[in-house]
Amino acid sequence: MIDSHCHLDFTVFDDDRASLLNRCAQLGVQRILIPGTQPKSWPALMALADDYPQLDIAIGIHPWMIADAPAERDESLEAMQLALSQSHEAVVAVGETGLDFSIAQATDIQQQMLLAHMTLAAAHKLPLILHHRKSHNALIQMLTQQKWQWGGVIHAFSGSWHEATTYLDLGFKLGLGGTVTYPRAHKTREVVKRLPLDGWLLETDAPDMPVCGRQGQRNSPEYLPEIAAVVAELQGCELEKITQASEQNYYQLFGKIRS
Numbered sequence: 001m002i003d004s005h006c007h008l009d010f011t012v013f014d015d016d017r018a019s020l021l022n023r024c025a026q027l028g029v030q031r032i033l034i035p036g037t038q039p040k041s042w043p044a045l046m047a048l049a050d051d052y053p054q055l056d057i058a059i060g061i062h063p064w065m066i067a068d069a070p071a072e073r074d075e076s077l078e079a080m081q082l083a084l085s086q087s088h089e090a091v092v093a094v095g096e097t098g099l100d101f102s103i104a105q106a107t108d109i110q111q112q113m114l115l116a117h118m119t120l121a122a123a124h125k126l127p128l129i130l131h132h133r134k135s136h137n138a139l140i141q142m143l144t145q146q147k148w149q150w151g152g153v154i155h156a157f158s159g160s161w162h163e164a165t166t167y168l169d170l171g172f173k174l175g176l177g178g179t180v181t182y183p184r185a186h187k188t189r190e191v192v193k194r195l196p197l198d199g200w201l202l203e204t205d206a207p208d209m210p211v212c213g214r215q216g217q218r219n220s221p222e223y224l225p226e227i228a229a230v231v232a233e234l235q236g237c238e239l240e241k242i243t244q245a246s247e248q249n250y251y252q253l254f255g256k257i258r259s
């Protein structure tokens with residue numbers, strides 16, 4: 001199975017990254033996508049992907065990491081253009097970008113940055129990794145207005161059936177992670193029960209978003225099988241079918257398989 005969203009570059013993994021990846025392989029977690037969060041993280045992502053062929057990466061600026069100074073924002077977008085133009089073979093997406101309306105950063109600046117990500121992603125024919133919080137309507141409006149055609153994933157999806165199907169119709173898959181393991185996430189779990197088999201990806205968002213029962217611990221891609229088991233239970237099918245679909249859906253969206 002594949003972890004489609006894991007911040008394995010964060011320093012909290014510095015002490016045991018290699019052994020962690022070994023444990024993942026033994027547990028059947030054979031591929032991991034690390035999203036970009038800020039310009040200074042990108043060279044490290046490329047270096048990690050060079051060291052470990054089971055890692056894919058994305059180039060992007062997380063809404064939380066958008067610079068306050070306009071000149072710094074322009075610089076970060078120029079750096080992104082340059083990073084994407086290197087065409088590193090491990091880069092499979094642009095992100096994580098998106099809209100977070102629970103933070104102080106102005107919404108119009110977030111929308112400008114998302115639009116810039118979309119322009120660069122379209123130029124490289126790459127799908128998007130989208131972060132959302134209190135922002136489904138604005139995201140859907142932008143994707144629709146821009147006639148977005150390169151697909152992507154709605155990372156850590158939580159929302160209604162209507163929002164879910166709107167994203168599917170726009171060519172997106174829904175990232176299913178820790179949230180779906182909590183019984184209190186009733187609305188999202190009801191959505192997962194009805195999702196088509198090709199409508200989602202598995203993810204941990206490690207080191208954040210602990211699965212139910214592991215609150216307070218560092219989250220890890222090792223726990224992806226626990227999420228897969230919950231998705232199988234909600235979808236009412238064998239675990240095997242879920243782990244297979246997690247791979248098929250991933251390759252359908254992110255295309256290339258690295259050798």
Ligand SMILES: [Zn+2]
Nearest residue numbers: 005035096205
């Ligand atoms: Zn993330």
